[in-house]
Amino acid sequence: MTSSAHMIELREVSHAYRTKAGPLPVLDGLSMQVPENSFCAVVGPSGCGKSTLTRLVSGLMRPDHGQVWLHSKLVTSPRPTVGMAFQNPVLLEWRTILQNILLPLEIVKSPMSKAEAIERAHHLLDLVGLTGFAEKRPSELSGGMRQRASLCRSIIHKPDVLILDEPFGALDAFTREDLWCTMHDLRREEPFTCLLITHDLRESVFLADQVVVMSGRPARAQYVLDVDLPGPRTLDDLYSPAAVAMLATLRHQIQVAQGRATDADAPLDGHAKPAEVTA
Amino acid sequence: MNDTLRKILAPTLFIVGILALWEWAVWYNQLPDYRMASPSDLIPRYIRFWDLFLIKSWETLWRTVAGLGLAVVFGTLVGMIMGFSRFAREGLYPILVGFNAIPKATVVPIVALMFVGQHDFNTVLIAFIISFFPIAVSVSIGLSTLEPEYRDILRSLGASNVTIFWKIALPKTLPEFFGALKVAVTLAFIGTNLMEIVSPHGRGLGDLFDSGRINADYPLMFAVLFALAALGIVLFYVVVFLERIFAGWAERSPG
Structure with missing residues (x-):
């Protein structure tokens, strides 16, 4: 059953890495869907195969079993x-920085002319707050600024799907929050479907329309949370009762995934929704 | 102090200082010039043999540069093979290390016998053999340690391996390459002179050195050493200059 409303769809995806000690299964029957132009965050315990997921969706790897659409x-x-x-x-x-941002256009055939591409790059730089940095070298930029430039590069060729593998993970807390707001700005400007891998539950709730909690290795989708915070979201919304309840639910689900809690310990909350069972 | 001024003044001061110290030490110890030449002994030699110095320097220089050029081409090629193929890396490494461990002075007579009379060829060959190792190793390490993300940003867009090599792997390896080239430059000089001195054939500064030795002209031998050092410095800074052009981005501005 193919639904065209889903931009990303994984069907019963299983994958194992071959190691010296034998096959190491990382994904086991993972199914999930991300509708077009929606933002999906994937959280889960360390080593549960989140990065494997990005490599499968981007086509850098093919799964042993199952399909990625x-x-x-x-x-x-x-x-x-x-x-x-x-x-x-x-x-x-x-x-x-400008040449870095234009890099994908040297690989991908784009209807944009050179001049249009440069104009778009400058526009994106303005959007992420890097006005005037086009001619700088990466070594002249701070970690947060480099990550902003990296974001510009990832969308310069107007991709349908943006895959983010913990892009804010190495940044300090305030820079990270700044970049979250930048992500919202970018999406408002031009919609795209986004798959974000993260360890930060606040980040997932603030940015995503849907949060998928993965189980421990070998991973499957353990829990799906629909984030029904009204837009446009502000950082203050993270401290609203609704957001706090969602964070508690996610925290609990992570503990379940880590094997440190069971469903019986679930926080009392109306947001809980069982993981979608896909046929 | 002005930056450029310091860059010229500092080495000049140090060179002059060391020469003065040397001159003084020889004078103070009353050493005759068949035991220890002093800088002032060298000047008459340069004046007397200036033409020879020019001719022999040129012979040494072009053969060194030719050997180095071969080392760059061959070393880069071997480095690429080793950098991209784990199989080749594991297979070639012990051979390369073993080959590098052989003292090149022992290779000289063998090469001289193998290609009797082909003096220029032999000299270039030794300069090449002695200097290609650091280049091959640095290129292979540079390529094999390329972070997978660098590959992935292009691969995820459907780029071919050739594109990834030209756009990312090659430029990213350039700083390591130039680091190795600086080592290789001096090694190539050693190779050329080894051939000129161990297997004398009347060419290069090594020959001039040899005739100084035969005629017990101690100051001449020292004069040759200085000429070699000067050539070495010139070639080294040519490499530094090329590095500025092609890998200047890797240099952090001070402060």
Whole structure:
């Protein structure tokens, strides 16, 4: 059953890494869907295969079993309609910030002309607060600024799907919150479907429309939380009773995933919703 | 102090200081010039043999640069193979290390016998053999330690391995490459002179050194050493200059 409303869809995806000690299963029957233009955050205990998930969705790897669909097309190899950003901003130090941001357009065929691309790059730099930094080198920028530039690069070619693998993980708390707001600004400007891997529950609630909690390894979707905070969200919303209740639910689910709690310990809250069972 | 001024003044001061100290030590100990030459003994040698110095320096220089050029091409190639293929890396490493461990002075007579009379070829060969190792190792390490994310940002867009090599792997390896090239430059000089001195064939500064030795012209031998040092400094700074152009981004501005 293919639903065109889903931009990203995983069906019963299982994957194991081959190690010296034998196969190490990381994903076991993971199913999830992300509707078009919605924002999905994936949280889970360390080593539960979250990064594996990004590599499968981006087509860098193929799963042992199951299928990954992007825009109703089966993913078999990397696709230029995907943008990626990592915890490490991986800016090329020998290029200026502008040249770094334009890098994907050297690979992907785009209808944009060179001049349009440069204009778009400057526009994105303005949006993320890096006005005037186009000609700087990455070494002249702070960690937060590099990550902003990395975000610009990941969307310069107008990807349908943006895959973020803990892009804010290495930043200090205030810079991180700044960048969360930047993410909202970017999405308001041009909608895209986003899959965010994170360890930060507040981040997931603030940014996402849907939070998927993965179980311990080998992982499957243990719990799905619909974040029904009204937009536009502000950082203050994170301290609203609704958000606090969601955070408590997620915290509990993580503990369940870590094997440190059972469902019986669940916080009393109306947001709990059983993991979607996909046929 | 002005930056450029310091860069010129500091080395000049140090060179002059050391020469003065040397001159003084020889004079103070009353050493005859067949035991220890002093800087003032060298000047007459340079004046007397200036033409020879020019000719021999050129012979040494071009053969060193040729050997180094070969080392760059071959070393980069071997480094690329080792950097991209784990199989090749594990297979080639012990061979390279073993080869590098052989004292090159022992290779000289073998090469001289193998290609009798091909003096220029032999000299270039030794300069090449002695200097390609650091280049191969640095390129292979640079390529094999490329963080997977660097590959992934291009691979996730569907870029080919060739594109990834040209756009990321190669430029990212350049600082390591130039670091190795600085070592290789001096090594190549050693190689050239080894051939010129161990297997004398009447060419290069090594030959001039040898004739100084045969004629017991101690100051001439010292004069040759200084000429070699000067050539070495020039070549080294040529590499530094190239590094500024091609890998200047890796240099952090001070402060």
